[in-house]
Amino acid sequence: MHIYVCGNITVDEFWQVDHFPAEGESALGNKVHSDVGGKGANQAMILSRCGLTTSLITATGEDSQGEWLRQRASDENLLLLPAVASVPFSDNSVIFTTANGDNAIMTSNAAANSLTPERVSDWLKAAQPGDIFLQQGNLSAPTTLALFQLAKSRGMTTVFNPSPVNPAFVDCWPWVDIAVVNQGEAALLQPRLPPHGSLITTLGASGAELQRDQQHWQVPAIQAEVIDTTGAGDTFLAVLLASSLLRQTAPDSLALHHATAAAAITVSRRGTWRAFPTRAELHTLLSDRPPS
Numbered sequence: 248m249h250i251y252v253c254g255n256i257t258v259d260e261f262w263q264v265d266h267f268p269a270e271g272e273s274a275l276g277n278k279v280h281s282d283v284g285g286k287g288a289n290q291a292m293i294l295s296r297c298g299l300t301t302s303l304i305t306a307t308g309e310d311s312q313g314e315w316l317r318q319r320a321s322d323e324n325l326l327l328l329p330a331v332a333s334v335p336f337s338d339n340s341v342i343f344t345t346a347n348g349d350n351a352i353m354t355s356n357a358a359a360n361s362l363t364p365e366r367v368s369d370w371l372k373a374a375q376p377g378d379i380f381l382q383q384g385n386l387s388a389p390t391t392l393a394l395f396q397l398a399k400s401r402g403m404t405t406v407f408n409p410s411p412v413n414p415a416f417v418d419c420w421p422w423v424d425i426a427v428v429n430q431g432e433a434a435l436l437q438p439r440l441p442p443h444g445s446l447i448t449t450l451g452a453s454g455a456e457l458q459r460d461q462q463h464w465q466v467p468a469i470q471a472e473v474i475d476t477t478g479a480g481d482t483f484l485a486v487l488l489a490s491s492l493l494r495q496t497a498p499d500s501l502a503l504h505h506a507t508a509a510a511a512i513t514v515s516r517r518g519t520w521r522a523f524p525t526r527a528e529l530h531t532l533l534s535d536r537p538p539s
Contacts, residue, residue, distance in 0.1 A: 248492065250294055250379040251403075253304040253367055253394060254287015254386070255359035256320070256327075257338040258312045259477075259519050264343045267351045276343065283319045284340050284519040285359075286383040286410065289478050293485035293509075295325045296526045297533065299492060302326040304370050306358040308337035319520070330366040334358045348473035348514065359385045364393040376402030379492070383408045388415035395422035408484050409436060425498060427484045445498045449483060455503050466503040471511035475522060482506075482513040482523055490533055501536070508532055 264276040283292075291303040303325055307313035316337060320327045340354040374380070380398035382391055382405075391413075398405050399422050406425040409416045412432045420426075420439045427447045428438060438446050445459045456465040487506035491498045509524050509532055516522035524532065 248300070248378060249374065250291075250299055250301045250381065250488075250492075251304060251328075251371065251374060251398075252287050252291035252294070252301060252381045253330075253362065254290070254381075254383045255285040255338055255354075255356065256283065256288035256303065256305045256307060256316055257285035257340045257354060258282075258316065259284035259340045259342055261342050261344060261477075261518065264345060266345065267343055267349075279344075280518065280521075282519045282521055283316060284342075284478070285338065285354075286385060286408070286481055287359075288316075288320070288325075289481035289519060289523070290381060290383070290408070290485045292320070292323050292325050292520060293482055293523055293529075294489055295323055296523070297486065297489035297493070297529050298526075299489055302328050302370070304328045304330050304362070304367050306331045306334045306361045308334050308358055310336055312337040312339070323520075328370045330363075330370065331358075331361045334361055342477055344475050344477070344517070348476055350475065350477050352477070356385060360387065362386055362390065364390055364397065367394055368397055371397060371401060371403075374398070374401050374403055378403050379406060379488070380404070381406040381408075381488070384411045384413055384416065388413050388418070391416065392419050392422070395419055398422075406484075406488060408480070410480065412436065425488070427480075427487065429480070443497075447487060447498060447503070449480065455483070455507060457498055457500070457503055459497060464500040464503060466500060466507055469507050469511040471515045473514045475517045476514050478519045478522060479510045479513045483510040486510075486524075486529070486532070489529075493533060504537055505533055505535065508535070 486509040490502035
């Protein structure tokens with residue numbers, strides 16, 4: 248089984264601020280560090296750390312940041328599949344964090360927007376029935392829909408995390424097998440998955456819930472000292488998916504437990520990739536079987 252993630256990769260710059268600037272305001276802040284980010288790269292890297300063969304179909308720039316991104320991905324045993332021949336600049340995110348762990352993020356998407364269905368399709372020719380195709384909300388709605396349709400035509404299992412959300416994503420539901428949404432995305436998009444599809448809704452401090460085959464499961468959030476919430480949702484999705492795939496089952500309550508535990512680790516640290524659970528931590532976490 249091979250996991251193909253199609254999405255963005257960015258250079259993340261973290262700034263510590265007392266408050267988020269209002270319109271027209273000039274505010275002081277301190278740049279804390281830089282890291283690899285982007286929802287596509289985040290989810291792909293965590294899946295790789297979980298021990299799953301994972302490729303990221305993405306676009307990096309011809310600049311020095313692109314070279315750095317490609318090296319970091321290689322260090323993580325994550326295979327980057329370039330879907331474009333030439334992109335001048337890599338995408339960037341500027342992440343403002345406050346002392347209480349809240350964040351606000353501004354992201355460029357010029358490189359990600361170069362991921363057209365025609366360019367991505369070349370990398371899916373080797374996909375086999377049962378392989379996984381995962382997308383987030385960083386690509387345009389027409390491209391996102393076309394890629395899901397392509398993946399289903401190859402017999403792949405499709406996974407969708409529609410963040411950042413786009414109202415036009417409602418057209419994707421007939422082609423999605425597993426969806427992970429937050430409460431706002433669920434309210435806007437009203438997910439209607441095919442029969443036997445799995446819908447997971449994150450509920451913030453209240454945990455997460457799973458709906459499948461007219462059944463319902465809910466797990467509470469795991470208490471943690473919140474330092475930085477960046478990447479927590481990506482951690483949740485990737486570990487939820489990894490837990491079920493490694494056990495060769497559909498998402499279930501144990502996968503929810505593993506995902507919430509992993510997200511609790513991420514929010515207790517600053518950064519993106521550096522904040523995610525390590526391979527060793529994920530191995531231990533995914534081996535956990537709490538009493539029912």
